[in-house]
Amino acid sequence: MAKEHDHSHEHEHVPMALPPAAQQMLVQLQTFQQQYQTVAMQREALLLQKLELEKALEELGKAADKEEVFKAVGPVLIRSTKAVLNREMGEKKESVEARLKMADGQEGKLREKINEIQSKLQSMLGGPKNHVDSEEEGESAG
Secondary structure, eight states: OOOOOOGGGTTTTSOTTSOHHHHHHHHHHHHHHHHHHHHHHHHHHHHHHHHHHHHHHHHHHHSOTTSOEEEEETTEEEEEOHHHHHHHHHHHHHHHHHHHHHHHHHHHHHHHHHHHHHHHHHHHHTOOOOOOOOSHHHHHTO
């Protein structure tokens, strides 16, 4: 009976020639990169929520003060007033903006950590530097 599973390629994702400190840094780098992607996706979802709220507030602003308005609660439309919906959506928008600010901060800190580890790894291994792109890099010089 022939052996069906070849174990010779199982450990290819971590080069064995790397010193233990570099291997540990590489694991940290991968962890921070995954966290960065997660925060970036959350930030994108928050941006979409903010845009939806802004559009809804804009449309609500076009309604007359005494006009009948409704809000969706799951699959049901509930009658409300323009003032109540303005307040509710305004509060929700503030909450989304606060969470967006936190996500921006997390993203910045993770970007710094990623760049720091990449620099350390590059100097340890002697390769070209490869930083995470940032809009702020060009602005911080001025």
